[in-house]
Amino acid sequence: MMQKEFKPIDMRYEEAELRSNRRSRSSISRTIDRVWAFFSSVKVGLWLIGLIILASGVGTIFPQEMYIPQNLPPAEYYQKEYGSAGLLYYTLGFHRLFESWWYIGLITLLLLSIIIVSIDRFFPLYRALKKQPVIRTKRFMDGQRFGASASGSQDQIDGLEPLLKKKGYKVKRKDGALFAEKQRFGRYGPYINHIGLVLFFGGAMLRVVPGMHADELIWLREGDTLPIQATDSQYYLKSDAFNLEFYDPKKENAKFQEALERAGSNVPKNYETELRLYERTGTLENGKPKLEEVKSGSTEVNHPFTFGDYQVFQEQYASEPEFISMSFDIMNQKTGKPVDSIKIDLRDPKQEYDLKEGYKVELIDFFPDFVVEDGVPNTKSARLINPAYVFNITSPEHPKGERSLVGIRMNVGGDDNQYAMEFAGTEFADISGLRVKKDLTLPFLYVGGIIFMAGLIIGMYWPHRRLWVRSENGQVEIAGYTNKNALALQKEANHALTAVGLPELEDRQKLREEGETA
Amino acid sequence: MDKKKQTTEERLHKASDGKKKRSFWRLMIMTMVLFAGAVVIMQFIEQATRDKNGRVIAGDDAPDFALVDLYGEKQHTLKDYEGEGLLLNFWGTFCEPCKKEMPLINKNYGAMKDQGVDFVAVNVGETPIRVSNFIKDIGGTDYPILMDTDSSVEKAYGIYNLPVTFVINKDGEVIEKYEGEIDQAKLDELIAKAKK
Numbered sequence: 001m002m003q004k005e006f007k008p009i010d011m012r013y014e015e016a017e018l019r020s021n022r023r024s025r026s027s028i029s030r031t032i033d034r035v036w037a038f039f040s041s042v043k044v045g046l047w048l049i050g051l052i053i054l055a056s057g058v059g060t061i062f063p064q065e066m067y068i069p070q071n072l073p074p075a076e077y078y079q080k081e082y083g084s085a086g087l088l089y090y091t092l093g094f095h096r097l098f099e100s101w102w103y104i105g106l107i108t109l110l111l112l113s114i115i116i117v118s119i120d121r122f123f124p125l126y127r128a129l130k131k132q133p134v135i136r137t138k139r140f141m142d143g144q145r146f147g148a149s150a151s152g153s154q155d156q157i158d159g160l161e162p163l164l165k166k167k168g169y170k171v172k173r174k175d176g177a178l179f180a181e182k183q184r185f186g187r188y189g190p191y192i193n194h195i196g197l198v199l200f201f202g203g204a205m206l207r208v209v210p211g212m213h214a215d216e217l218i219w220l221r222e223g224d225t226l227p228i229q230a231t232d233s234q235y236y237l238k239s240d241a242f243n244l245e246f247y248d249p250k251k252e253n254a255k256f257q258e259a260l261e262r263a264g265s266n267v268p269k270n271y272e273t274e275l276r277l278y279e280r281t282g283t284l285e286n287g288k289p290k291l292e293e294v295k296s297g298s299t300e301v302n303h304p305f306t307f308g309d310y311q312v313f314q315e316q317y318a319s320e321p322e323f324i325s326m327s328f329d330i331m332n333q334k335t336g337k338p339v340d341s342i343k344i345d346l347r348d349p350k351q352e353y354d355l356k357e358g359y360k361v362e363l364i365d366f367f368p369d370f371v372v373e374d375g376v377p378n379t380k381s382a383r384l385i386n387p388a389y390v391f392n393i394t395s396p397e398h399p400k401g402e403r404s405l406v407g408i409r410m411n412v413g414g415d416d417n418q419y420a421m422e423f424a425g426t427e428f429a430d431i432s433g434l435r436v437k438k439d440l441t442l443p444f445l446y447v448g449g450i451i452f453m454a455g456l457i458i459g460m461y462w463p464h465r466r467l468w469v470r471s472e473n474g475q476v477e478i479a480g481y482t483n484k485n486a487l488a489l490q491k492e493a494n495h496a497l498t499a500v501g502l503p504e505l506e507d508r509q510k511l512r513e514e515g516e517t518a
Numbered sequence: 519m520d521k522k523k524q525t526t527e528e529r530l531h532k533a534s535d536g537k538k539k540r541s542f543w544r545l546m547i548m549t550m551v552l553f554a555g556a557v558v559i560m561q562f563i564e565q566a567t568r569d570k571n572g573r574v575i576a577g578d579d580a581p582d583f584a585l586v587d588l589y590g591e592k593q594h595t596l597k598d599y600e601g602e603g604l605l606l607n608f609w610g611t612f613c614e615p616c617k618k619e620m621p622l623i624n625k626n627y628g629a630m631k632d633q634g635v636d637f638v639a640v641n642v643g644e645t646p647i648r649v650s651n652f653i654k655d656i657g658g659t660d661y662p663i664l665m666d667t668d669s670s671v672e673k674a675y676g677i678y679n680l681p682v683t684f685v686i687n688k689d690g691e692v693i694e695k696y697e698g699e700i701d702q703a704k705l706d707e708l709i710a711k712a713k714k
Contacts, residue, residue, distance in 0.1 A: 108555025208561035
């Protein structure tokens with residue numbers, strides 16, 4: 001059989017005229033159209049994607065500014081760590097690449113490109129697919145990749161209808177001609193995908209809008225109440241307790257015993273902070289905030305404490321706890337018997353402690369982080385790490401008092417004294433590192449991501465299949481179309497065609513290629 | 519004939535209207551996307567001029583405070599100093615340069631006030647016992663020593679190094695943040711700035 005020359009028709013947009021090809025008359029409109037046409041080019045979009053990938057790659061050569069240690073200024077850090085290449089990296093502003101105006105600019109242009117490309121293609125395609133005629137021209141039929149032609153009857157065409165319907169095709173008839181179609185929505189997959197992309201990028205950009213995103217680390221000592229800056233100090237957090245549990249190698253599964261013993265005894269099993277949330281409702285007369293309890297609960301690793309749009313994660317803890325109180329016995333060194341005892345609240349120590357009749361302890365000085373500098377007692381910081389005290393003990397025997405400098409494993413000037421302060425006990429407060437987070441952009445990212453995937457799946461797994469059949473002067477012309485998986489269309493169509501005695505679909509493209517090679 | 523001509527004209531008119539509308543929407547879409555991009559860029563640029571750790575730097579509005587002085591006599595707030603220049607100093611007894619600069623500042627305090635500039639020293643969360651002993655040792659100060667007992671003001675200003683002095687103008691705006699010991703020349707310079 002002689003094969004006519006096959007001239008394929010580009011079916012991607014159903015021969016619809018793309019919007020960007022339409023031209024306006026006035027000069028302003030023409031300028032707008034020209035810009036529009038530029039961005040409607042898929043080639044431009046691919047270039048933008050390429051540039052963004054390249055830029056993102058450059059951004060990962062050295063760490064970004066937010067990931068470098070903060071003890072050095074960035075300029076020095078990059079030079080010290082990565083030499084002159086690092087300095088160049090810093091000078092060119094690559095240390096803040098993902099926040100740079102040109103990177104955001106590229107993303108914006110890509111977004112614009114995606115939107116324009118989609119508008120330009122989706123609407124003409126949609127209209128073309130909506131108003132499909134049942135009877136197509138000969139040129140159209142011959143231009144399809146799949147087709148067949150043979151002498152046949154109207155009855156054979158009529159017989160196709162129920163067979164194709166059974167396969168899930170929607171069948172339309174006109175003047176004896178037949179048009180069957182299924183899964184048209186598969187053609188819209190890329191555009192659904194683009195909507196997802198736009199939502200995703202838009203959501204990521206929303207992060208800079210004030211109030212959409214917050215991230216703050218708070219060091220909270222047991223018993224303390226601190227404002228959450230991310231809430232503009234509207235909310236305060238109080239730590240009631242910090243609980244830390246270590247793995248006990250003896251009690252664990254034998255499998256892990258060796259590893260735990262190798263790591264030492266300090267492998268934390270769980271740590272959590274019991275929290276109380278307060279809302280600031282006003283200001284007290286002394287200028288302190290007026291707080292009202294809103295909620296209480298606990299936060300442990302991976303199980304954040306939540307309020308409103310905020311999440312409080314247990315992130316870390318200070319390795320050294322701080323002292324919060326110390327107790328002392330006042331000993332009569334002659335008799336070796338205690339006279340009385342006191343407890344000092346180290347966060348707000350009193351200056352005088354009255355004991356039983358005739359006895360009194362005065363706190364003359366207090367060093368929270370004791371050190372001796374140039375022979376003089378001093379404190380290294382305001383942190384309660386190594387407390388030391390200057391006491392003056394007044395007793396009936398010594399009405400003027402006896403002085404001593406008392407610290408951890410230290411009692412200076414107390415040896416000759418009759419009365420001495422003897423360490424009796426202490427209370428510690430752990431310091432918990434809490435991460436307060438809020439991200440209102442997440443729903444955009446999730447929804448965008450889901451729509452993106454849905455578009456991808458629709459486009460991949462639901463091929464658009466169509467079949468046109470018409471007869472003219474006893475000759476039956478058949479044409480088939482699919483945008484994916486040609487074999488499946490052939491199988492589906494051939495099954496129906498052979499059942500009514502019509503010829504199978506030929507792959508004209510394949511035939512042509514074979515003809516060329518022969 | 520006449521009727522048909524009109525319909526053609528009408529159709530042309532309609533088509534041109536459609537084109538105008540299309541141009542309008544195209545322009546709108548492009549403008550909106552580019553505008554959104556520009557807003558994001560502006561936000562990043564603005565954030566870059568702010569300190570990334572939330573520390574107060576020059577150009578920021580000074581955060582308000584309400585602190586009682588060492589002797590529990592009076593509560594001082596930022597508002598009390600509105601309309602005059604203010605040097606807001608943070609210090610600790612454990613900070614050697616603080617110890618050195620304090621007598622010098624005290625000596626200049628009277629002259630400073632005559633020029634309309636006040637000086638306030640906020641202690642960073644130490645106990646009154648330690649602070650009063652320290653102040654006694656350096657011979658007392660005429661300017662107020664404020665006690666930031668719960669370190670909330672220290673946190674609000676994001677203090678890392680001591681001493682640090684914020685120059686605040688009469689509108690409550692931070693003009694300069696100076697970290698380090700103040701000597702006579704520096705003090706004169708800061709006073710001059712606060713006066714403006």
